Every structure is written in structure tokens, then in C-alpha cells.
Amino acid sequence: MSAPFELPAEDRRSSPRTGYTRAHWEAVADGLLTSAWRWSTPGCALLDLPGRPSRSGVRSDGLEGYARTFLAAAFRIAGSGGDDPHGLLERYAGGLAAGTRTPGRDDTESWPLILGHEAQGQPMVESASVALGLRLTAPWLWRRLDPGVQDRAEEWLRGSLRHTPAPNNWYLFPYTVAGFLESVGRGDAGTAAARQRALELLEGWYRGDGWYADGDGRAFDHYNGWALHLYPVLDAHLAGDAEALAHHGARLRTHLAGLALMFGGDGAPLHFGRSLTYRFAASAAVSLGAVTGHTPLTPGASRRIASGSLRHFLDRGALTADGLLSLGWYGPHEASLQCYSGPASPYWASKAFTALLAPADHAFWTATEDPAPVEESDHVLALPAPGLLVQATRSDGVVRLHNHGSDHVRPHEGESAADDDPHYGRQAYSTRTGPTAPGNVADNHLSVETGGRRSVRRRIHPLGAGHGDGWGWAASWHRPVFAGGPPMVPGLRVESVTVVRGRHELRAHRVVGAPKGSRVTHTGWATGPEESLTSALRGLHGWDGPEADPVRAPQGTAWTRWAQVPRLTGACGGTSVHVALACLTADADTAPLPEAVDEVRVTGGAVEAVWADGARTRITFEPVEVRHTER
CATH class of the missing domain: 2.70.98.70 (Beta-galactosidase; Chain A, domain 5)
Structure with missing residues (x-):
């Protein structure tokens, strides 16, 4: 099955194993975003995608649609130096203004407040995607916002600093919010405390071999790649913090030595752990290693794994006829889901577009694809x-x-x-x-x-x-x-x-x-x-x-x-x-x-x-x- 939107012709010279190039990744990001935005509310603050609601409710699900697609758009635009061919930043700016307004009697679009995890805290999760999207696109979005909108956005985001996350990777959400606020000159003791708290916990969760436990227990799964490594490494990379990048990057390199073996010859990641509906987000750490230089893989092997994972799902029905990511693995599959899964949950797959932070002349894109480890x-x-x-x-x-x-x-x-x-x-x-x-x-x-x-x-x-x-x-x-x-x-x-x-x-x-x-x-x-x-x-x-x-x-x-x-x-x-x-x-x-x-x-x-x-x-x-x- 092919994607329900147009992709470029395959390039089997540069990419003999997948046929995918940077142009394919851009086209997939554009297609996913165009399809999702058909379901936006008038003020652009919520993307109310069709499907059964999550336990957090419809308003929270709409915020999830905004935040997770914003992440894909931010990687797409930041990776092309601000080029925004579909005018997405204007929509996300409008949504930010509408979502952070004080709710009124006739309000239908303001975002839910960020509360602790025991109070249906899904907005705290989404605050990280909003913050990371704003950080990646700051020169073209944040810096052009009305100061009043900036203030309201900061106030909404600070809810993640004032409430208690779930005792696992959630502590990296306020960490990411704090990193954004500090990057735009709005840091203070509260942002510093949130970052220090997350880093101390992260050290306690590190078990060796490049693996973190997702909290104080023994949960090891794909959250290592798309959360526990991604947030601190990307933060250090964007901040230009060489010391932090060396520390976190060394662990990412070790992790990738094992993770690279966990993709099949057909591009599939292991079906293991929770939140599997995020699908090709499993390759995010592979691309991040290539972008930052902290990887044991050649650029050609990194691209083969990332593109292979992306294509694997597009070729097997992960998208609906409307071009939306379904709740499941290939097509819809209820048993692959968790109670917190909602219509927009699959769009954490946006993290795979970390690959687009590698510019067009980066070896990740220019090198010929090498075999994945299992193919050798x-x-x-x-x-x-x-x-x-x-x-x-x-x-x-x-x-x-x-x-x-x-x-x-x-x-x-x-x-x-x-x-x-x-x-x-x-x-x-x-x-x-x-x-x-x-x-x-x-x-x-x-x-x-x-x-x-x-x-x-x-x-x-x-x-x-x-x-x-x-x-x-x-x-x-x-x-x-x-x-x-x-x-x-x-x-x-x-x-x-x-x-x-x-x-x-x-x-x-x-x-x-x-x-x-x-x-x-x-x-x-x-x-x-x-x-x-x-x-x-x-x-x-x-x-x-x-x-x-x-x-x-x-x-x-x-x-x-x-x-x-x-x-x-x-x-x-x-x-x-x-x-x-x-x-x-x-x-x-x-x-x-x-x-x-x-x-x-x-x-x-x-x-x-x-x-x-x-x-x-x-x-x-x-x-x-x-x-x-x-x-």
C-alpha cells in the first residue's frame, strides 16, 4: 500500500535499499501535516482528529493534535533554514494565541491547564512538544509574536514547572519547557530547578549499556530512544553545550550500538513495550546520533535504518485513506494501545523527523545507504x-x-x-x-x-x-x-x-x-x-x-x-x-x-x-x- 499523498520518485542510486531521500522525508512530513490540519478548529488551537477519545477528554486530545504535529512542522522548517512552503508557522502562531487565551463563556479552543499527572496531566506531556517546537522555530515564530502572546504562552508552559510529573520520563517534559524558556531569555530559579531535578533523576535511572530505566523500576523499551536520550541530547545540541552533549552523547552512542540491531531487514522496529502506535519514532535516536555526531553507525547505515522504518509503516497501511496515522501498528489495532491513547497520540511519530535537522548537504543525506546490521x-x-x-x-x-x-x-x-x-x-x-x-x-x-x-x-x-x-x-x-x-x-x-x-x-x-x-x-x-x-x-x-x-x-x-x-x-x-x-x-x-x-x-x-x-x-x-x- 502506498501513502495517500504524492511522494517523489525513488532514488535507488543514493538509496539502494529504501529508495528514500531527504525529499521523501519532507514530502511525508508535508503530507502528514496537510492531512492533519484539515481537522483544525477555526482558531487553529486544536486539531480534533477523528477517533475514540482518550481518557483525558476531547479538549486535551485536540491540544495533543496541535502539539505533536507542531513538532513535525518544527523539524521540517528548522531543518530547511526557516523555509515554510505551506505557511504552517502562521497557523501554529494563531493556535498559540487562541489556545493560551483566558477561557470565556463562549470559548471552545483554549487549552486545558497543565496539572500534575494524577489530575489527568496529559497537557504536561504536550507542553514539551509545544516548547520544543517553539525553540526550533524561534527565529521565525516566537520572535515575531506579539509580546502579550509570548507572556500568555510562557504562563501556560510554566504550569509544567509548578506541578508534579509522573515518576518516569515525564520529568523531561518540564525540563524541555525550561530549556526553551531559558533559550529565549525567560529563565529563572524555577527553570533551573526543573532542569536540575530532571538531570538528577536521569542519572539515577541510568543502568548501563546505554539504557535508562523509565523511572525507578525496570521498564526498558522504546522510551529510551524517543524520550530518555532524545530530550537531553537535543537540548544540549540546540544550546551548544559541549560538556552536556559529550556526557549525554556518549551514552547515546553506546545505546545505538545495541539499538541498531533491533531493526529487521524489512525496516521494522521491535514490537516491544508500550506506546507502539508511535511507530517510526523508534528511529529518532538513530537520526539524532547522526545529527549530533554521537553514533557508532556510518551515515549511510543511519539513513538506511531511519528511512527503512519510515517506509516500513507507510507501505503497510499505517495511514488511513485521509492520510492520518491510525491508532495501531499497521492499520488500527486496539491491543497495541494504552488507556492514554487518543486520536492524535500516533503523532509522537513526529520525533522521527529529527532526521530533517541534518541539512541537505549532511553526510546523513549525501552518503550512499549502507546495509543495516541485520543485513550484513x-x-x-x-x-x-x-x-x-x-x-x-x-x-x-x-x-x-x-x-x-x-x-x-x-x-x-x-x-x-x-x-x-x-x-x-x-x-x-x-x-x-x-x-x-x-x-x-x-x-x-x-x-x-x-x-x-x-x-x-x-x-x-x-x-x-x-x-x-x-x-x-x-x-x-x-x-x-x-x-x-x-x-x-x-x-x-x-x-x-x-x-x-x-x-x-x-x-x-x-x-x-x-x-x-x-x-x-x-x-x-x-x-x-x-x-x-x-x-x-x-x-x-x-x-x-x-x-x-x-x-x-x-x-x-x-x-x-x-x-x-x-x-x-x-x-x-x-x-x-x-x-x-x-x-x-x-x-x-x-x-x-x-x-x-x-x-x-x-x-x-x-x-x-x-x-x-x-x-x-x-x-x-x-x-x-x-x-x-x-x-
């Missing part, structure tokens, strides 16, 4: 700090992420909440599959069943990760959580280890403290009948048999309307060990799983697997240790 060779990368293991195979372009560390459970929540979070609780994610919906069988999941209740995985405790030449491992433990009664079974614990090699995944679990008569189930990847994918799962030890049964997931995934999941079942009680071999591949000539491993031996707290080619993997559970030797 197989990769296995362990990230011990977030507890993630990346497995990428060149032959089919599929990237898989094995999750042994990200759970999105806040420290004060404990482990007792018994709801299943498909975006964080699954053991594996990929660039070609999505998690099944709540209420359907959970993919890539180990569950303990006891007393008629089935467990979910909530808080994840990492136990280590590592990699060698062509192989890697990651491990974690969790306490199974149950609904419909006491949430925890005293002493019950599951230890899990994933070892990857080529396209294969050796999955070993030790269940400790299970009541007598309990059962354990384990599932593989969810795929649909119309997909050119093979999902296989084979029992090697501790199951009723080696063959997995297919289980239906009628609500499908973000890729397919209907899916099925392979599932193994077995008995457990006391302490038991369960070993399986899984595989997800798009290669048509994949060898059957029974031919991959010759033998598995389980003795005490150790598992030893002998691969068909003579390689050996040994896993011990207490303490966790993984050794692998090639033939």
Missing part, C-alpha cells in the same frame, strides 16, 4: 544492564529480543498485581510478530497452573547475560502471580535461561516450590496462517511429550487477525526442570527442530545440550552459569 551478518548481543538478549539472523532479516529484565512494574506496586501485561511480561519479542491479546493464550510464556489458577509473569529479576562468537544467553527469575485468590504461592519461584545460537532458542526453566499436582505450560511464537513464518517449539525434557500442540489466539496480533501458538505441557511439583527448543524464522528451508539437538541431559541443577553439529551448552541454575563450546 548474524548478530547475538547480550545487554546485561537491562537484561536483554538480541538475536538477529541475516538470511531472513528477523530480529528477536529475549526479555530477562524489563517488566514495567513500579517498586511500590510489588509483585501482587495479577494482570498480564503483553508488552512487557512475555519472554520474547520480534520484528515480525506481536504479543497475543489479553484473554487469548499468551505467547512466549511459561505458566504454572495450580488449584485451577494459571500464573502470569510480573516482576522480573535478571540473573545475568553474556555472549560469545555466534551465541549468547540471558537469565532471570520471577515469582508466579495468580488471579482469583491469593496472588502468591509461598516459596514458588521460576528460574529461566535462554541460550540462542543461529536461529535456535534453547529455553530452560527450573520451577521451585510448586505444590504437588501442579502443571506447567510453555508457549512459543504467535503466527498467522497468511504469514510466511515458521514458529516451532519442541519439548526436550520435562514435558508430556516432545510435540507442541497448536493453540488458537482468535484476536490475533498486530500482524495477523488470527494466530496460533505452539504449546507444551508437563507436570511439576517440588523442584522440576523443563527444557524446550524454539524457533521463529522466515526462511523456507528451515531444518526441523528434532534435527538441531542430539541429546539433552538433566542432572541435579544442571542442563547439558549436545547440538547436532557437536557443540555443547551447559546451564547450571544455582548459581546461574552458562558455558558453550563449539565442536
Whole structure:
């Protein structure tokens, strides 16, 4: 499917892999903005896009439409030195004036006040996009505004400095507002305090390997790229603060060494974590690294990843017939959304247009596209700090992420909440599959069943990760959580280890403290009948048999309307060990799983697997240790 607006002809000489150039990015930005502005209110303060409202209400959703499209327009205009071929700045200036007026009896356009996160604080989120848009376009918009409008805009924005953000990346919203105010000579003790507070928290959230937790827990996801790295690095870049840019840029460089592996050969980012309807915003950090020079990637590889991600969604129905970004992944998909998602939420995808801050003569645009990492060779990368293991195979372009560390459970929540979070609780994610919906069988999941209740995985405790030449491992433990009664079974614990090699995944679990008569189930990847994918799962030890049964997931995934999941079942009680071999591949000539491993031996707290080619993997559970030797 092509975009519902005109794009330039492909340039396969400069961009042999995507065909996209800077002109394509400008055309996409222009097309998205033109389509969205058809839904503006008369005073231009709100863009009331069609669709179900968010929990924050219609007025807040309209502000979201203004703010998030303004971000795309600002990158587009700032990157072209102020060129505004569609007269967008006049519209955004008018909207700023109308939105910040004191509400009157007949008012229909003034913006909601910025309050704390516990008081439906979505306007605080949007204040950052408004502030960043004003900062990027200051020479052509802010400096030409009537002083009264400037004062009203400042007063509205300062609401973000006076109220409490959510305890996560939200602290970077007042940080961004403060950065803008200081950049136009309106800084004071309040702006300095907001910036210092955010930076101190950011330091506490940094876990290493280029990854921040999104708050005090262990939530690691795309917010790293489109928020936790983007705001401080872009702020330092715009301010010309060499010291801050060196500090934050070094972490961005480290982050990109891993993030670059998380885009498939078809351009797709990993379907992992929340807010996935932001889609190609996942490439924002890649472009920012190229713009600021803090990246391990060549300019050609950076552009290939960014353009590949943009094109991936445009080619697969992310836009409606009206040229609007739908609420979903490709087309509309309710299970990919959160309760805060509204009609304009997808326009945080605007962050991808950070790429346009690179001028036309920048190497990001002039270099010939290089292959993305997954197109060059197989990769296995362990990230011990977030507890993630990346497995990428060149032959089919599929990237898989094995999750042994990200759970999105806040420290004060404990482990007792018994709801299943498909975006964080699954053991594996990929660039070609999505998690099944709540209420359907959970993919890539180990569950303990006891007393008629089935467990979910909530808080994840990492136990280590590592990699060698062509192989890697990651491990974690969790306490199974149950609904419909006491949430925890005293002493019950599951230890899990994933070892990857080529396209294969050796999955070993030790269940400790299970009541007598309990059962354990384990599932593989969810795929649909119309997909050119093979999902296989084979029992090697501790199951009723080696063959997995297919289980239906009628609500499908973000890729397919209907899916099925392979599932193994077995008995457990006391302490038991369960070993399986899984595989997800798009290669048509994949060898059957029974031919991959010759033998598995389980003795005490150790598992030893002998691969068909003579390689050996040994896993011990207490303490966790993984050794692998090639033939």
C-alpha cells in the first residue's frame, strides 16, 4: 500500500535499499501535516482528529493534535533554514494565541491547564512538544509574536514547572519547557530547578549499556530512544553545550550500538513495550546520533535504518485513506494501545523527523545507504544492564529480543498485581510478530497452573547475560502471580535461561516450590496462517511429550487477525526442570527442530545440550552459569 499523498520518485542510486531521500522525508512530513490540519478548529488551537477519545477528554486530545504535529512542522522548517512552503508557522502562531487565551463563556479552543499527572496531566506531556517546537522555530515564530502572546504562552508552559510529573520520563517534559524558556531569555530559579531535578533523576535511572530505566523500576523499551536520550541530547545540541552533549552523547552512542540491531531487514522496529502506535519514532535516536555526531553507525547505515522504518509503516497501511496515522501498528489495532491513547497520540511519530535537522548537504543525506546490521551478518548481543538478549539472523532479516529484565512494574506496586501485561511480561519479542491479546493464550510464556489458577509473569529479576562468537544467553527469575485468590504461592519461584545460537532458542526453566499436582505450560511464537513464518517449539525434557500442540489466539496480533501458538505441557511439583527448543524464522528451508539437538541431559541443577553439529551448552541454575563450546 502506498501513502495517500504524492511522494517523489525513488532514488535507488543514493538509496539502494529504501529508495528514500531527504525529499521523501519532507514530502511525508508535508503530507502528514496537510492531512492533519484539515481537522483544525477555526482558531487553529486544536486539531480534533477523528477517533475514540482518550481518557483525558476531547479538549486535551485536540491540544495533543496541535502539539505533536507542531513538532513535525518544527523539524521540517528548522531543518530547511526557516523555509515554510505551506505557511504552517502562521497557523501554529494563531493556535498559540487562541489556545493560551483566558477561557470565556463562549470559548471552545483554549487549552486545558497543565496539572500534575494524577489530575489527568496529559497537557504536561504536550507542553514539551509545544516548547520544543517553539525553540526550533524561534527565529521565525516566537520572535515575531506579539509580546502579550509570548507572556500568555510562557504562563501556560510554566504550569509544567509548578506541578508534579509522573515518576518516569515525564520529568523531561518540564525540563524541555525550561530549556526553551531559558533559550529565549525567560529563565529563572524555577527553570533551573526543573532542569536540575530532571538531570538528577536521569542519572539515577541510568543502568548501563546505554539504557535508562523509565523511572525507578525496570521498564526498558522504546522510551529510551524517543524520550530518555532524545530530550537531553537535543537540548544540549540546540544550546551548544559541549560538556552536556559529550556526557549525554556518549551514552547515546553506546545505546545505538545495541539499538541498531533491533531493526529487521524489512525496516521494522521491535514490537516491544508500550506506546507502539508511535511507530517510526523508534528511529529518532538513530537520526539524532547522526545529527549530533554521537553514533557508532556510518551515515549511510543511519539513513538506511531511519528511512527503512519510515517506509516500513507507510507501505503497510499505517495511514488511513485521509492520510492520518491510525491508532495501531499497521492499520488500527486496539491491543497495541494504552488507556492514554487518543486520536492524535500516533503523532509522537513526529520525533522521527529529527532526521530533517541534518541539512541537505549532511553526510546523513549525501552518503550512499549502507546495509543495516541485520543485513550484513548474524548478530547475538547480550545487554546485561537491562537484561536483554538480541538475536538477529541475516538470511531472513528477523530480529528477536529475549526479555530477562524489563517488566514495567513500579517498586511500590510489588509483585501482587495479577494482570498480564503483553508488552512487557512475555519472554520474547520480534520484528515480525506481536504479543497475543489479553484473554487469548499468551505467547512466549511459561505458566504454572495450580488449584485451577494459571500464573502470569510480573516482576522480573535478571540473573545475568553474556555472549560469545555466534551465541549468547540471558537469565532471570520471577515469582508466579495468580488471579482469583491469593496472588502468591509461598516459596514458588521460576528460574529461566535462554541460550540462542543461529536461529535456535534453547529455553530452560527450573520451577521451585510448586505444590504437588501442579502443571506447567510453555508457549512459543504467535503466527498467522497468511504469514510466511515458521514458529516451532519442541519439548526436550520435562514435558508430556516432545510435540507442541497448536493453540488458537482468535484476536490475533498486530500482524495477523488470527494466530496460533505452539504449546507444551508437563507436570511439576517440588523442584522440576523443563527444557524446550524454539524457533521463529522466515526462511523456507528451515531444518526441523528434532534435527538441531542430539541429546539433552538433566542432572541435579544442571542442563547439558549436545547440538547436532557437536557443540555443547551447559546451564547450571544455582548459581546461574552458562558455558558453550563449539565442536
